Amino acid sequence: MSDSLKENFKDIILDSITDGVFCVNKEWKITFFNKAAERITSVSREDAIGRNCWEIFHASICEKDCALKRTIQTNQPVINKAIYIIDATGRRIPVSISTAVLRDDHGEVIGGIETFRDLSAEEELRKELAAKYSFADIIGRSPEMQRLFAILPRVADSDSTVLITGPSGTGKELVARAIHNLSARKDKPFIAVNCAALPDTLLESELFGYKAGAFTDARTDKPGRFALAEGGTIFLDEIGDISPAMQSKLLRVLQDKVYEPLGATESVRADVRILAATNKDIEKLVEKGIFREDLYYRINIVKLDLPPLHQRKEDIPLLIEHFVDKFNRLANKNIAGVSQEAMAILMDYDYPGNIRELENIIEHAFVLCSGSLIMPEHLPSHLRGIRGAARSIGEGGPMTLKALEAMHIADALRRHKGNRTAAAKELGINPSTLYRKMKSLHIDVPKRGRRSDKSTK
């Protein structure tokens, strides 16, 4: 076999593997770059060959602890070292690298070879399991998000109580987790409590714990969420829904940093940072006397207001790209993105369920899409119906009575977040008539906000 044929075989073999591979000569110039390396780094082979490796690979260890350099100097290979690289689009990609020395026929060192495996999918799964979201998971370039980015580091640095407000599905818990993970308390627990999900009596024992004998069946001491969050952060979601009695107990924790577990005779000191969130207009609740004014001022030291998605539509393409990346990794698919037509539909929609709804729409499209691009037919039908009807009106073209009816029904459902009874009432028809019409007009119910879903951005 001739040398050129051997070389050709070697290239085909290296291009067919899923790990990235590159070789450097003794001057640290890239001499080989396989297909997987192009995919992972987003740099083409033509651009990479002949460049210094650090200008292409952008690894966290390039500057201080280059593995390839160490291997060439010590002749010791590095195996499966976990680092991260920054690709050409600014994404931080976790990779595992291995290195080896390259020698010529006479045993002279002529350079090195590095292989790297993309660990993004594993990282994504780990993140899903541990709900360990960071600042990097907050997506957006809109002015509203820029303002948030500007103050978030300082908010995280301080130990102040933070009130996060915004409609359902805007990512309040995500921001709370990001604040915790950026703060000095990041190695301590982050405990999230949905205050609205528990009745008052249960909420008290959940938050503060109880002592054995405090009530029937309380056989042993049970630590509360405050005790579990000791040294870390507690996130009180839906704080606008707690009762006046509970409000006064919380006020005490905020004021004096102490609380009493149920049945305890002594107070317990709490070293916990409190982050609170609500989708209600808490100032109105204060005005109406439903929410204690003194508690409001205690939790409202720093207020972060998350805008609804329709107020930052410029972020939609970025969010779509993020969710496409995410579901590609989770579903092991290779969808490149959304088509222009589908993007136009997605930009037109006003997302009453906010980012959570957008995520659900992309997930829906992933189930139906078997090609490489998400097309309009992969989107939920209530989106397509609205776009079609709106376009007909906008263009002044003919519009059937059926299309108009579909548009009105879809609109009403959207306004009521998929609540068919409420939508039927607004439309002045019986709910069963609405069901029948939805079926005949092929209208899907918009998905409702899922409070348990933690992956909203």
Add this chain to the structure above:
Amino acid sequence: MKIAIPVWNERVSPVFDVAEKILIADVESGIEKARSEYQLKSTNTAARATEIANLGIDVLICGAISRPLEAMITASGVGVIARVCGNVDEILRAYIAGRLLTSQRYLMPGCWRRGYQWRGRRRFGMLHKRNIRRT
């Protein structure tokens, strides 16, 4: 105006997120008036963004930078020119002469898929762009 460039072996550091040292140049009316080096102390994203903002930097010229860090720095009002590579002196001269953004030679190679926007604040009559789309 204050221009900062992370330095490594007289070159622009490959990854700003983990860079250890920056060069800070004071430039007035196109002339470099003073130059100093600063050892970065921050080790995480938020602290690094705050550290750069607290140094009063107007423009950061750097190599690769992760999106969150870039977003935080630009949000604090510092202009970011990312994905720059080469000799630091040469880069600084090119920036002062207005050649940095118009020349391909200082750019790290890459796949410029996204539409980049003008970034940072308008200051001293200058606009700063995150990147230039390769044509």
